[in-house]
Amino acid sequence: MPINSKNIALIAGPAVATACLILVDIPGHPTAPAMLAVALWMAIWWITECVPLGVTALLPLVAFPLLGIATGSETAPRYFNSIIFLFIGGFLIAQAMENSGLHKRIALNMLSRLHASPLQLAMGFAAATAFLSMWISNTATAMLMVTIALPLLKKLLEEHDAEEVGPMAATFLLIIAYSANIGGMGTPVGSPPNLVFLENMRVSLPDSVPSFLEWMMIGIPMVLVGLLVLFVVLGPQLAKLPWNRSDGSQLKQALQALGKARREEKFVAWVLTITALLWITRSGIRSEGLDIPGWSSLLPYKGVDDGTVAIFMASLLFLLRGEDGRPLLGRESFPKLPWDIVLLFGGGFALAHGMQQSGLSFWIGGQLEFLRSVPLPLMMLAVAVVIIFLTEITSNTATTQVMLPILAAVSLANGLDAMSVMLVATIGASCAFMLPVATPPNAIVFGSGMVPMHAMVKAGIRLNLIMIIVVTTLIYLLRPLLPAI
Template sequence: MSDIEENNSSRTFLQNFGLVLGIAASFFILLFLEFDSNNQLLQPMAAVAILMAIWWITEAIPLAATALIPVALFPFLGILNGEETATSYINSTIFLFMGGFLIALAMEKWNLHRRIALKIIRFFGGKPNFIILGFMLASAFLSMWISNTATAVMMLPIGLSILIKLEEEFSVERTHNFSVALMLGIGYSCSIGGVATIIGSPPNLSFTRILKIIFPEAPEISFGDWMIMGLPITIIMLSIAWIFLTKVYFKFAKDLVIDTNIIKDEQNKIGKMHFEEKVVAVVFAMTAILWIFRSDLNFGILQIPGWSNLFGNPSYINDGTVAIAMSIILFVFPTRKSVDKSKTILDASVFKKIPWGIILLFGGGFALAKGFVSSGLSEYIGSSFVGLGNISHIIMILLVAMFINFLTELTSNTATTEMILPILASVSVAIGINPLFLMLTATLSASMAFMLPVATPPNAIIFGSQRVKIYEMVKCGFALNIIGILVITSVVLVIGVFVFNIDLEAMPLWAK
């Protein structure tokens, strides 16, 4: 699960430039451009969209503050009334994120995430290449359920403790390549793991909601459906990243032997599994199972009916329902030992840790998508791209994957997807391609930025360890970016077609 890291340092030239440019560009559109004399909402909607896009890209003001612009401007400009705009900021997708985050916070509070990570790492023994694999698997698994940043912050000191011991025994020079491979392995795996589940990365959740806003009749994207497509991407990318790091770019001496007692000592520090951990583990496992099997799972030739069919109105129950129901249990169970004076597994103090900035960012993206549709701007943009219908659909998908992939090296992946998805939806309809193709590709590609420290918080955290030089990250990251583009395109075209019943030749009725 990824999150947003705001820059609290002094303002940069880019931020100041973006602040002025955004205002100037929006006023220029309002005063001097006319898109369609029969629709007076196109200009104000385009002005708001450009303002938000520029401010999001340059971070002229905090991302969450930019996300509130629709609340302030939509009613004044006649795009949506205040009530309609406000409803974008709280919905079932927000509750899915919130419930999942509460369970993740419980895992962190009671150290379950650390126990899982150490167990996985120790399982792979003392061979250096398998130690790296263990770290990567642990990082990816945890990032499927908890914040990418929290995972990287937790895994980094464990990795550094191994490196320090190894450097004392074999010298810094001899262990350098192993050090780089381990650090990059942790950072990259945090991003790769977020693709596997619908709550693993904010862009995934943004996609599901924006799809429903623009195409109300579109089929629901359930947790299980997403995992059938997302998990193979994670497995393939983890395997390739591990091979690239240990066999291609950063080869290291085979006689390096790592003392697994370091991991054993870390396990001894957290002791035996206590009552609170067991409760969180059971709730976590039950939640994952309920999410995966809630709705029908389509494997092409095999379909597994979901448990929600047992109820009179299965459509009434969504993944957000499950997330909140299971997280409430954690506020009910009493504790047997005191942590921060807690009397239950989770208490009121946990709400201070919920990333409200991300929730507002979600809402801003959803409001923007709703504005695109209600103003007619979505349809107008689509009609402008009719000429692209002659381009091969596969080429279009590859171009979208490449554009989003490299754009998110410099911008927030959540803000980027929320800006781009409504446009891609319109373009898809105009050129006669199933919107799921381009929208899924863009969403998944936003999590595959490996080149630069600023691309993702895990990249920045790993770079901050001072064990990785920028050229080393760029060298391996560029190759993984290209591989990621190809893997995502292939999986969407092969697995996505079956999971979401996509017809390669025809537009679905819900998109017409």
């Protein structure tokens, strides 16, 4: 076996876990050393991705029963809970949008109205990308928008000096990638770390889990400010891009080529709209001095959640039929689900359960008692710095799966506002702008061959540093809109 970082990590994971089992003793919590061993093993394998993420996620199903942390029947349900079904339902609706071409029509409708200048067109791309990323995969959104942008940019490169236009074309593509990352902050279904946050809140603070609308009261301002920062940093670089109003005419031509909206597009648009409204209005708003009930309070039985809504509305897509008589979604939709991410979610939720069950989370919180004297804004700032730069080299979903249970325990044990600290970590996980490996949208624009590594690093590090302040400040200021703990 050749010696490289992944092979070293492959051995280091179980080796560190074994050493932990032998050497570590935590008084009062007999299974906590075993839980620490499993957590370190999973963290090493997740961060290095020496095996598929889903394989690491399955470790608790074997380790917990063998080490006495939790039984198999207690651990298995963590892999398929309501948050998982919210993700599956949302992904099925997103798949229907892509199958019908609705996402392309939405994008072209927005872009065809904004092409008078390079800056205006870039703003159109950013707005369309961010909006779509709130509802469908950031990867699919970035791929669609780059596909639309590349012909425009290649035309400019052919007609003008490539050395002069190239850096500005790279900036244009970076704006698309970064807008996809920023847009994912807007809704709970916009990015996997958001769902990880909701499940960890349900485990740690079940009475204070934000509703869909309450999340958006934080997420939408974050998206708007994030896009503003993006254009303050990168917008001026587009001023020199040579441009005629006619350069954007092919956007209108592409929209006209789509023709009138087909039946399947209309059905998917209605399903998406109704789903969003049901999500937003289900729980109402609960904050200091304000309590507006949602529609779920009118039901005779309590228990309907966002996962219920997602699956119900996604199921309609298997019943509704398009102009060709075929259902909007068929049996081929289930193999297309990202089961590796589903397993990754489940493994993280099992990890959080094991840390609570074993008492490890409470012990970690006690060891960091000195943080009790740290002001909350300073704690939030430190978390933002660590998470934003850590996710440049690791999966943001895996990072939040490992970090959020620890941050929850530390915050609760030391009297800090756990929701604020966990929110900073969650939103910060979407702020990976420096490297192609940080997020799929970054990789997609880098793969176009028009974005040099140095351009991404230079733009990304500036955005990282600014977003550390933005994320910390906005969450601190908007926190009163969310349920009190």
